[in-house]
Amino acid sequence: MGVSLKDVAQRAGVSIKTVSNVVNNYPHVTPQMRAKVQQAIDELGYRPNLTARHLRKGRTGIIAFAVPELGNPYFAELAGAIIDAAAQHDYTVLVDHTAGLRERELLVCQEFRSHVIDGLILSPIHLETADLVARQETSPLVLLGEREYEAPYDQIAIDNVAAAREAVRHLVGLGRRRIAFLGSRTDRERQPAHLRLRGWREELVASGLEPAETLVVATDGYGRADGAAAMSALLDRGERPDAVFAYNDLIALGAMRTLIERGLRVPDDIAVVGFDDIEESRFGAISLTTVAPDKHAIARLAVDRLVERLSGRSDSEPRRISPGYELVVRESTGGGRTAPGHGRDPGPRPGDDSPTPPPA
Amino acid sequence: MGVSLKDVAQRAGVSIKTVSNVVNNYPHVTPQMRAKVQQAIDELGYRPNLTARHLRKGRTGIIAFAVPELGNPYFAELAGAIIDAAAQHDYTVLVDHTAGLRERELLVCQEFRSHVIDGLILSPIHLETADLVARQETSPLVLLGEREYEAPYDQIAIDNVAAAREAVRHLVGLGRRRIAFLGSRTDRERQPAHLRLRGWREELVASGLEPAETLVVATDGYGRADGAAAMSALLDRGERPDAVFAYNDLIALGAMRTLIERGLRVPDDIAVVGFDDIEESRFGAISLTTVAPDKHAIARLAVDRLVERLSGRSDSEPRRISPGYELVVRESTGGGRTAPGHGRDPGPRPGDDSPTPPPA
């Protein structure tokens, strides 16, 4: 086995407590004592057993971040931001993915590494309010993502309806009239409130246009292939939209690929808007207009909220917090061909951080 | 504090051991005893404290995977594969990123979460052989990535030189003569063996072409913006390559973006080849020809190797293992416009799994 405090103490001829003091940088240790102990530590190659420390202290300094799919750049980018935000508070992040399976989402939020992770940030897809309400685990949980829950947990999400409406408004402003929505869900379970779809509907109505259900295409997943397939399906059944608003960037990118393959011009024939602002969207042959949630704000808010609860500094009511977002106009809707990654960072619009009626 | 075994035992009126037996599904427990205990567990909402279990057992079931940047889809995709592979062995993965900083790479491989992670899979960039040799930490380490080390650790990496040569050969076979390399490093430290660059050089020479150093462009990082900048720099200094081989897909994608912005046609004017086969490469307006390492094989091999050492089943010599790869020809080099994601999965070529001279 490894070298323990006891071994070091023996070697240095001091008590275990003294070694502990040195290891933990306890201030009141005489320099010569410190030196002596340090030497023993070095000689033996001692490294503290964090597991034991965790057991003793009742916390580990590890938080988990669970996403549907790491292969989706949005979540990968978000994970990176969360790792950084957590590091600022001396927390390490354990990233897991649920593969978009309800079962795994349940597992993660119920009994995942109990007592090993201090808290959890979860971006669910299939979880229902009831699942959350039935949650046994007592460690703090912060929810991310598009869905809203009536459960007593903090939720960090941009105003999806407003953002979707802004995207659609942009298309309408461009003179588009037949605007399709790609990425509605096909779950057999009751269709959850789809905020982005609702935004599409509301804005069309507000603009005096009819939200034609024939222009709504469901997808199985949220990837490029799903977007490509959805676009094909739409075209194949004879629909000719003049614009497409996709649930996310990947679906939008897949759809664009299909359009190009079929010889349709973007944005001339069909304009495309996505959602997420993954880096890829800035660099495609045709850069993508998209709703850009402020990922760093989301990460920071989620981690801050979690850490606050962890530190017992806050037992306030759970809140819904809305970080900022902005619509980034690029070539796929006729936006200027600005060099990607340059000259377009006005900063996201300020989010609404004010308390909202607690979800439960 | 939480509910412990003792609490449950008390409640059920049995000993602590009996509860432990139930929790661990120890077979020899009478059904009625099991039921009684289970009831107490449910009533109290008991969940085992894994930290205590870890301390007792000396292992945690957690392995770490450290990559330079999660924002790079290659690493995100690989992380997903590793999480899945680890789950098969009942291991959980803690993903961390080093932000491409040498300091963080050192930290991760030296004292990262000591005794909390059972082992580490690391994809380094800046680490030197000497760093590895000086490593104190005794937990198993498996290395991934392009660099080769003379250190006593398992290394999983495709044959980068051969793969690069195959990519260049493909371009030469297309009649290209002025083939640029994008993504050489600009580190102030001594330039490490750059296998892909070496492959470029070797293949050009073998083809009777001269590897013109003016066609090699260094980049600061490995992202799309770096690729775009490198391509711009090359064109700005008046070079007119007829093909580009990039260190990775992101650089290739960025370069393509620049070419399109400047009105150059891909592949007609300039053909482009990348490396990594990230999903994005299949779905761009112009799909990207690329070297596709077998990510799932890499993940599986890395995890298997680590788990083997963890279980003490193997204290064999560290090995270099080369998983398979394949060159996927797509539109950026004039490949047929096959629908993305379809009809092109002959499976990677078999890798060389035979033992090679141990790295140390």
Added chain:
DNA sequence: CTGAAAGCGCTAACAA
């Protein structure tokens, strides 16, 4: 400023 001892919650001998 340093030492002795208790105990975090669990597992695994060993006993009964």
Added chain:
DNA sequence: TTGTTAGCGCTTTCAG
């Protein structure tokens, strides 16, 4: 089949 008990390595009172 179930109970008792001794630690895993650490932090933390409480004395000295």
